[in-house]
Amino acid sequence: MTRPVIFTGDIFRQQPRGGITRYVLEVASRLERPAEILLGPHLSRDEALAAAPRRLGLRLPAWRGMHRVTTLAGAAVDAALLRGRREAIVHPSYYRDPAGLPAGAPVVATVHDMTHERHGASFPGGSPAAADPARHKAALCAHAARLVCYSESTKRDLVALLGVPGGKVRVIPLASRHWAGVTPAPLDAPRPFVLWVGERHAYKNFARGLEAIATCPEAEGHDLLLVGGGALRRDERDAIARLGLSDRVRQRALPDGGLRWAYEHAAALFYPSLHEGFGLPVVEALALGCPVATSGASSLPEVGGEAARYGDPEDVASLRDALGRAIADGRAPEAVAARRAQAARFSWDATAAAHERLYAELDS
Numbered sequence: 004m005t006r007p008v009i010f011t012g013d014i015f016r017q018q019p020r021g022g023i024t025r026y027v028l029e030v031a032s033r034l035e036r037p038a039e040i041l042l043g044p045h046l047s048r049d050e051a052l053a054a055a056p057r058r059l060g061l062r063l064p065a066w067r068g069m070h071r072v073t074t075l076a077g078a079a080v081d082a083a084l085l086r087g088r089r090e091a092i093v094h095p096s097y098y099r100d101p102a103g104l105p106a107g108a109p110v111v112a113t114v115h116d117m118t119h120e121r122h123g124a125s126f127p128g129g130s131p132a133a134a135d136p137a138r139h140k141a142a143l144c145a146h147a148a149r150l151v152c153y154s155e156s157t158k159r160d161l162v163a164l165l166g167v168p169g170g171k172v173r174v175i176p177l178a179s180r181h182w183a184g185v186t187p188a189p190l191d192a193p194r195p196f197v198l199w200v201g202e203r204h205a206y207k208n209f210a211r212g213l214e215a216i217a218t219c220p221e222a223e224g225h226d227l228l229l230v231g232g233g234a235l236r237r238d239e240r241d242a243i244a245r246l247g248l249s250d251r252v253r254q255r256a257l258p259d260g261g262l263r264w265a266y267e268h269a270a271a272l273f274y275p276s277l278h279e280g281f282g283l284p285v286v287e288a289l290a291l292g293c294p295v296a297t298s299g300a301s302s303l304p305e306v307g308g309e310a311a312r313y314g315d316p317e318d319v320a321s322l323r324d325a326l327g328r329a330i331a332d333g334r335a336p337e338a339v340a341a342r343r344a345q346a347a348r349f350s351w352d353a354t355a356a357a358h359e360r361l362y363a364e365l366d367s
Contacts, residue, residue: 221331
């Protein structure tokens with residue numbers, strides 16, 4: 004029997020957009036077997052949601068704390084619609100208490116990263132025990148029949164830190180979005196700029212990244228464009244001022260067209276994270292030929308290969324050197340070709356096909 008797959012809407016109920024929502028949408032839309040995303044009330048504004056196999060989606064406006072409302076309401080929707088679905092494979096889109104999943108149905112869980120376990124104190128809320136809903140990760144991993152990780156690095160951490168049997172873990176990498184279908188939307192950028200994409204939590208290493216930029220000779224005269232991550236906090240503004248960068252740092256929320264233009268025109272993407280489960284901005288930048296300076300830790304060398312420049316994420320001088328080399332590399336045709344070739348090693352078709360093979364292991 005070929006089992007249908009039901010993705011729960013957990014992650015769509017917590018954030019308007021992000022790498023995990025993109026992963027679920029890309030995979031669900033490509034599966035050969037029947038699949039649906041059980042959305043319920045949600046916050047997602049991802050454009051790809053319109054074409055995805057979804058059920059009972061009701062988008063609500065996002066405001067501070069709204070994800071608590073959508074999570075509670077979504078749990079009620081799940082309880083009603085998952086009841087008795089023993090024939091389906093249930094794939095939660097984020098960590099959740101397995102007690103709320105239908106009894107008897109095989110479960111596949113994706114471990115997006117092990118950052119809470121490695122750097123939990125850097126998250127809002129403090130320690131891994133306080134993280135919500137990542138506190139359900141261990142229980143969900145124990146309950147699931149199969150687990151997915153995006154990188155060998157995450158698999159190693161999962162086995163070492165949670166004691167998960169390696170035999171039930173499948174490593175399935177992510178991929179860049181399809182830039183060919185995204186029209187570039189030019190930004191007002193009067194000076195050259197270094198690009199930062201995503202959050203600025205402590206494990207993202209923003210403080211050391213600022214120091215590296217402020218002291219990098221190759222970055223002199225360059226702005227720092229921050230895409231996403233929300234408005235700058237007071238402590239971030241203070242650090243920027245202390246380093247003399249106040250007139251060089253800009254923060255923007257950009258649609259895909261603006262992000263494509265930024266990747267295509269940046270002197271380099273700077274991504275010095277302490278820990279990642281994959282590193283989508285790295286592969287997306289490489290796909291557009293953008294120079295990349297990133298961390299040599301966790302999954303990032305798996306993604307960047309020989310096409311990126313690496314630094315020690317705990318050493319400002321090392322990060323400064325990596326950024327300087329990436330800027331100096333520029334966009335010579337041979338360098339651009341090497342970056343695009345590295346990004347082409349990953350594809351969403353391959354990601355979905357690997358999930359299809361995994362689900363087939365649970366058919367009966």
